[in-house]
Amino acid sequence: MSPKRPRVLVLTSTFPRWENDPEPAFVFELSRRLTEKFEVTVLSPRTPGSKRREDIAGLRVIRFPYFFNRWEKLAMHGGGILNQLKTNPVYYLMIPFFLLGQLWAVVRLLRNQRFDLIHAHWLIPQGFIAALSLLMTGKKIPLLCTSHGGDLFALKGKGLQRLKRWVMHKSAALTVVSHAMKKTVVAMGIDPDKVGVIPMGVDLKGLFTPDPGVQRKTDELLFVGRLVEVKGLQTLFDAMPKVLAKYPEIRLIVAGAGPLESELRASAKKLHIADRVDFRGMVMQSKLPELYRQATMAVFPFVVTKSGVQEGFGLVVVEAMGCGCPVIAGDLPALHDTVIHEENGLLFESGNSQALADAIIRMLADPDLCFRLAGEGRRRVVQKFDWEIVARKYVGEYKKIRSGMSLHEKEL
Numbered sequence: 001m002s003p004k005r006p007r008v009l010v011l012t013s014t015f016p017r018w019e020n021d022p023e024p025a026f027v028f029e030l031s032r033r034l035t036e037k038f039e040v041t042v043l044s045p046r047t048p049g050s051k052r053r054e055d056i057a058g059l060r061v062i063r064f065p066y067f068f069n070r071w072e073k074l075a076m077h078g079g080g081i082l083n084q085l086k087t088n089p090v091y092y093l094m095i096p097f098f099l100l101g102q103l104w105a106v107v108r109l110l111r112n113q114r115f116d117l118i119h120a121h122w123l124i125p126q127g128f129i130a131a132l133s134l135l136m137t138g139k140k141i142p143l144l145c146t147s148h149g150g151d152l153f154a155l156k157g158k159g160l161q162r163l164k165r166w167v168m169h170k171s172a173a174l175t176v177v178s179h180a181m182k183k184t185v186v187a188m189g190i191d192p193d194k195v196g197v198i199p200m201g202v203d204l205k206g207l208f209t210p211d212p213g214v215q216r217k218t219d220e221l222l223f224v225g226r227l228v229e230v231k232g233l234q235t236l237f238d239a240m241p242k243v244l245a246k247y248p249e250i251r252l253i254v255a256g257a258g259p260l261e262s263e264l265r266a267s268a269k270k271l272h273i274a275d276r277v278d279f280r281g282m283v284m285q286s287k288l289p290e291l292y293r294q295a296t297m298a299v300f301p302f303v304v305t306k307s308g309v310q311e312g313f314g315l316v317v318v319e320a321m322g323c324g325c326p327v328i329a330g331d332l333p334a335l336h337d338t339v340i341h342e343e344n345g346l347l348f349e350s351g352n353s354q355a356l357a358d359a360i361i362r363m364l365a366d367p368d369l370c371f372r373l374a375g376e377g378r379r380r381v382v383q384k385f386d387w388e389i390v391a392r393k394y395v396g397e398y399k400k401i402r403s404g405m406s407l408h409e410k411e412l
Contacts, residue, residue: 005039006116006402009109011102011126013075015044015061018051022282026200026315027121032057033391038398041115043105045075045098062109066101067094074098081125087259099125106133110141117398119144122151123164131170142172142401148200149312149334150230152181156308165189172401175394177313180333196397199337200315201390204382207289208322214293218367219249221360222295222325224288224316227258230309232301232330234264238353239301240273243360250276250364255291257282292323297363297370302330303351314338318385321345321377326370328359338385344377 012027031040035058046052046063048070054061066072074094075081084091106129109115118134118141120126127145134141145167152164168174168190175196176182186192202208221243225231233254243250254264254277261279268274283291292298298320304310310332317338320327329335330350339345346363348355363370 005037006398007039007041007114008034008117008119008398009106009115010040010042010119010121011106011130012042012044012121013081013126014121015042016056017047017049020284020286022284025285028056028059029201029203029387030391030394031059033387034394034398035059037395038117041109041113043102043109045102046072047075048072062105064101064105066098084259099129102126102129103133106130107136110134110137110139115141117142117144117402119146119398121146121148123147123167124151124160127151127167127171128163131167134170143170144173144175144397144401145171146175146177146198147181147185147312148177149181150309152176152184152312154307154309161188168194173397175397178334178337180336181312183333197337198390198393198397199318199385200313201387202315202318202322202381202385204318204322204386205388207286208292208319209289210324210378211289211293214290216325217294217296218364219247219251220295221250221252222255222291222298222320223252223300224255224283224291224298224319225300226256227254227260227264229260229305230303230311231256232303232351233260234267235301235303235330235351235353235356236299237264237267237271237273237277239357239360240276241271242354242357243364244273244276246361247364252277253280253291253295254278255280255283255288288319289323292320292325295325297326297328297360299356299360300327300329301348301350301356302332302335304332310334317345318381321374321381322385324374324378326363326374327377328356328363330356338381340380343373344380345373 010031014024016023016025016028034040041060043062046065050063052063074084074091118130120130130143175198177199179197182195182197185195268277300317302311311334314335327345329339331347332350341347346359348359
């Protein structure tokens with residue numbers, strides 16, 4: 001008889017609502033790869049059309065209610081909670097209900113079931129709810145918190161900063177998705193030995209792979225991402241007239257949706273590039289490799305927003321490189337874990353449309369450069385970011401946390 005697997009409770013605000021859901025699936029992809037060693041329960045918010053309880057890929061999924069079902073769109077639509085609040089301030093009224101709904105769901109689970117570890121994705125609200133639930137129930141369950149970027153770089157108020165530090169101190173261990181994020185956490189007074197760097201993973205062996213049988217186009221730029229400020233699509237739009245002046249046949253594919261779509265469409269018209277921009281809307285993950293394999297290059301013009309939010313990792317960069325697509329990206333600290341300028345991609349000064357236009361024109365004029373960067377990009381990401389590698393690192397962290405050891409794994 002095989003020994004019982006340790007039981008892990010995963011808390012998240014982002015999780016697929018149903019099969020082939022285009023919502024970000026990284027928490028699902030990680031969790032399902034842990035089921036061989038652990039019994040995993042995932043708690044996420046309910047949304048219109050989702051089931052309250054179901055078993056998916058070996059995971060037990062529970063979705064907590066927090067409002068009238070047709071209004072439960074705070075966490076799962078339009079780029080996450082922060083972007084929903086920016087887009088429609090009415091959603092602020094839902095925050096107390098969301099927090100109370102999640103708190104009640106976690107407390108009930110802890111009182112009625114046995115768990116050996118809690119893994120909270122995002123410091124706020126999940127990390128806060130987990131730490132508070134442990135205080136309320138008196139349970140001595142180790143807590144691992146993972147910050148994905150937005151929760152760390154945003155929410156700048158003094159009270160929120162204190163709350164984040166409290167969550168970090170209450171956690172047995174912390175993981176972040178880039179070395180730039182670790183520096184930020186350590187600067188907040190957290191012991192560096194408590195913080196591990198484990199990136200988000202990508203399926204680089206089964207899904208995001210090159211296809212030698214697909215002919216790469218010579219006149220197609222590709223942007224993949226949510227249509228929100230931090231992704232920097234406006235910078236790419238501002239660069240397009242300069243690129244089109246030299247390469248008038250260029251087209252831009254925009255694969256993504258979000259609250260800024262109408263504003264960006266208006267901008268494209270104002271810049272007289274609307275006929276060269278193809279808005280595809282949200283694209284299912286299974287369809288993204290086809291776009292990456294066909295594009296001349298992928299452009300990710302990440303920026304730091306006015307409120308200080310910036311990219312924590314840049315998952316789409318790894319996806320593109322996995323498919324052998326040349327990459328240009330905004331030069332932000334988190335990207336340095338993935339892109340080495342001139343070796344496996346090009347970086348440009350974030351927010352500088354002229355610098356971006358120059359980088360695009362340079363790549364269009366030099367196919368050999370594109371080929372060299374793409375080849376090195378694929379080689380590098382397969383060694384560091386494949387899901388099997390990432391999952392093994394989390395299995396190791398789970399085991400060390402449960403055994404009472406501090407998190408101090410060799411970082412990528």
